[in-house]
Amino acid sequence: MTETAPVPSSPEPIRISAVVPVYNEAESLRPLTEELTRALSSMGVSYEILFVDDCSTDGSLRVLLELRRQDRHIRIVRFRRNFGQTAGMAAGFDHARGELVVTLDGDLQNDPADIPAMVKKLEEGWDIVAGWRRKREDGFLLRRLPSIVANRLIGLYTGVSIHDTGCTLKVFRAQVLRGVSLYSDQHRFLPVVYAGAGARVTEMEVNHRSRRFGSSKYGLSRATRVLLDLLSIKLIAQFSQRPLHYFGVLSLTFFLFALFFVLVGLIGVENAFQGDASALASFNRWELPVVSIVILLMMLVVYFALLGLLGELAVKASGMHKRGTLDRLLNELH
Incomplete structure (x- = not known):
């Protein structure tokens, strides 16, 4: 140029x-x-x-x-x-x-x-x-x-x-x-x-x-x-403006999914202990996949929560945690 x-x-x-x-x-x-x-x-x-x-x-x-x-x-x-x-x-x-x-x-x-x-x-x-x-x-x-x-x-x-x-x-x-x-x-x-x-x-x-x-x-x-x-x-x-809020929503979403699969697992355990042979067989078949999904989802929960915290630290380090660069410039106009 x-x-x-x-x-x-x-x-x-x-x-x-x-x-x-x-x-x-x-x-x-x-x-x-x-x-x-x-x-x-x-x-x-x-x-x-x-x-x-x-x-x-x-x-x-x-x-x-x-x-x-x-x-x-x-x-x-x-x-x-x-x-x-x-x-x-x-x-x-x-x-x-x-x-x-x-x-x-x-x-x-x-x-x-x-x-x-x-x-x-x-x-x-x-x-x-x-x-x-x-x-x-x-x-x-x-x-x-x-x-x-x-x-x-x-x-x-x-x-x-x-x-x-x-x-x-x-x-x-x-x-x-x-x-x-x-x-x-x-x-x-x-x-x-x-x-x-x-x-x-x-x-x-x-x-x-x-x-x-x-x-x-x-x-x-x-x-x-x-x-x-x-x-x-x-x-x-x-x-x-609010990285923890943004990634917190993602973290909460995955947490709710994990909670859903935990409830599914608990229902399976309850049916298995009641002596229902078909429920016991079904539980044995799906136990490992359900546990694996819950573990993966909880890892995502922790991952996005940490990303949000790191984002907050980055914003704070750059001097934008209370008032962004644009806000400071705009305040010059008032």
């Missing part, structure tokens, strides 16, 4: 950093820059536009370099090879210098004119404002329907009700973004991750436009990755 000719530090703090991941969007970059400049300039605050080029092959970098020569607000980060949108977002967060960070796509489907209203909403006391493309200009079967199903599933599974987690247009307080590593397709789960850590998350309707140039870089093939990322985020969120 390289940053092309970084501009000198501004004498005044930068209020807003607009982070735009780019992959083969050469035709969209000029009109997008014009719209972004118009929207950010109208707010009367200092700003920068940070383009992250994901090793485009269509001349996007050439267009960006030309735009930067014309506008000192533009900065460019370029990957040496293609890493994907999440890596582009993470690189933008690392290089952004603004107090607020705005993210949006580079294909002109997000409307920069929505940014002032979203920032105003954030200043009402929120930490994250997520865009909601209520009226999407996409095909229903391949884009809108999978999005509806995914958003419902994410809401049910995480308890965080966001209508449109896939909308890239979002506004964050910069403090919220510190200290978190992103990978795979996890950029879409940021509101879920930070809401679980105590961030105040809201959403507002935004304009969504049909694609003017090129074609979408994403399709149904990403659905599997999204589901796996959802599972990992849920696990990590629970583990980092």
Whole structure:
């Protein structure tokens, strides 16, 4: 990853950093820059536009370099090879210098004119404002329907009700973004991750436009990755906050199974001592398997209980036993 000719530090703090991941969007970059400049300039605050080029092959970098020569607000980060949108977002967060960070796509489907209203909403006391493309200009079967199903599933599974987690247009307080590593397709789960850590998350309707140039870089093939990322985020969120509770549930589950087989064995013993010949024969046949199952289940009970205790020690050693890293960062905002 390289940053092309970084501009000198501004004498005044930068209020807003607009982070735009780019992959083969050469035709969209000029009109997008014009719209972004118009929207950010109208707010009367200092700003920068940070383009992250994901090793485009269509001349996007050439267009960006030309735009930067014309506008000192533009900065460019370029990957040496293609890493994907999440890596582009993470690189933008690392290089952004603004107090607020705005993210949006580079294909002109997000409307920069929505940014002032979203920032105003954030200043009402929120930490994250997520865009909601209520009226999407996409095909229903391949884009809108999978999005509806995914958003419902994410809401049910995480308890965080966001209508449109896939909308890239979002506004964050910069403090919220510190200290978190992103990978795979996890950029879409940021509101879920930070809401679980105590961030105040809201959403507002935004304009969504049909694609003017090129074609979408994403399709149904990403659905599997999204589901796996959802599972990992849920696990990590629970583990980092209360590992003993998480593994304790598993330990208790196996203990109940063990108790069931112990009761089965006791019933067999009772029948055997009552002189029932068939029960005695059955007990002799199943005695060893039942005892073996009980021993195995009790080993699992001890195993998961110890994992929970080790998890608690690891969390405590990392300084997260009372207040996670995200919580400390969020408290800076209050």
